[in-house]
Amino acid sequence: MQPRDTLTENLATHFADRSITFDEPRRFPLALRIGSVIAAWLVPGAGHLMLGKRGRALLFFLTIVGAFVIGLGLNGHLYWPAPDPAATFRVDLITVLWFFAQIGSGLCYVASFVLGLGTAPIPQAAASPTFEYGNTFMFLSGLLNYLVVHDAFDIAAGRKR
Amino acid sequence: MHVLMMSMYAALAAVVLAAVDPKSDTTRQRVVHGLKIFGSFLGIGLVLSWILFPIPW
Numbered sequence: 001m002q003p004r005d006t007l008t009e010n011l012a013t014h015f016a017d018r019s020i021t022f023d024e025p026r027r028f029p030l031a032l033r034i035g036s037v038i039a040a041w042l043v044p045g046a047g048h049l050m051l052g053k054r055g056r057a058l059l060f061f062l063t064i065v066g067a068f069v070i071g072l073g074l075n076g077h078l079y080w081p082a083p084d085p086a087a088t089f090r091v092d093l094i095t096v097l098w099f100f101a102q103i104g105s106g107l108c109y110v111a112s113f114v115l116g117l118g119t120a121p122i123p124q125a126a127a128s129p130t131f132e133y134g135n136t137f138m139f140l141s142g143l144l145n146y147l148v149v150h151d152a153f154d155i156a157a158g159r160k161r
Numbered sequence: 162m163h164v165l166m167m168s169m170y171a172a173l174a175a176v177v178l179a180a181v182d183p184k185s186d187t188t189r190q191r192v193v194h195g196l197k198i199f200g201s202f203l204g205i206g207l208v209l210s211w212i213l214f215p216i217p218w
Binding site: 064066067136144147148150151 | 174183
C-alpha cells in the first residue's frame with residue numbers, strides 16, 4: 001500500500017469541513033407521491049408544482065390547458081362512451097377510446113362539460129370545418145397529460161430529477 | 162390552415178415530450194430534443210402529404 005504524501009494530507013485537511021452535495025433524485029413520502037399523481041391528472045402541472053418543479057409545472061399547464069382550449073375554440077366535441085346495442089360490448093368502442101384520450105386532461109374535461117362547452121350534438125358540431133382539428137387538439141391535451149402524470153410519478157418515486 | 166394546425170400540434174407535443182424526456186438533464190438538451198421532435202413532426206407530415214397526394218382514394 002502506498003502511504004499518503006504530504007501534499008495529499010494537506011489537501012484532505014483543507015477540504016475536510018466542506019460537504020459535497022449532488023442533485024440526486026430523491027424519493028418523496030407516500031402521501032405526496034399519491035397526491036402529486038392525482039393532482040397532476042386533475043390539473044396539468046399541479047403534480048410537478050407539489051414536487052417543487054415550478055418551471056415544468058407552468059410549462060405543462062400552459063401547453064396542455066392551451067391545447068384543450070384551442071380544441072374547444074376549434075369546435076371540438078367532448079366524447080362519452082356511446083351505447084351501441086349492435087356492438088359486441090354494447091358500446092361504441094371508438095367513443096370509449098376518444099373519451100379515454102380526452103378525460104386525461106382532468107378538470108379541463110369536467111369543467112367544459114359543466115359549462116356546456118363542446119357538448120353540442122355531433123351532427124351540429126361536425127358542421128364546423130374545424131371540428132376534426134378541435135377533436136385532435138383535445139385528444140392531444142389528454143394524452144400528453146397522461147405522460148405528465150407518469151413523469152410526476154417518476155419524480156415522486158425518485159426515478160428522475 | 163392545415164399546415165398552421167400541424168405546426169401548432171407539433172409545437173405543443175414537442176414542448177411536453179421534450180420536458181418529460183428522462184435522458185435530457187439540462188435545459189439545453191431539452192431544447193435541442195424538443196426542436197428535433199418539432200422538426201420530425203413537420204418533416205414527416207410534409208413527406209407523407211407528398212406521398213399521399215397522388216393517391217386518388
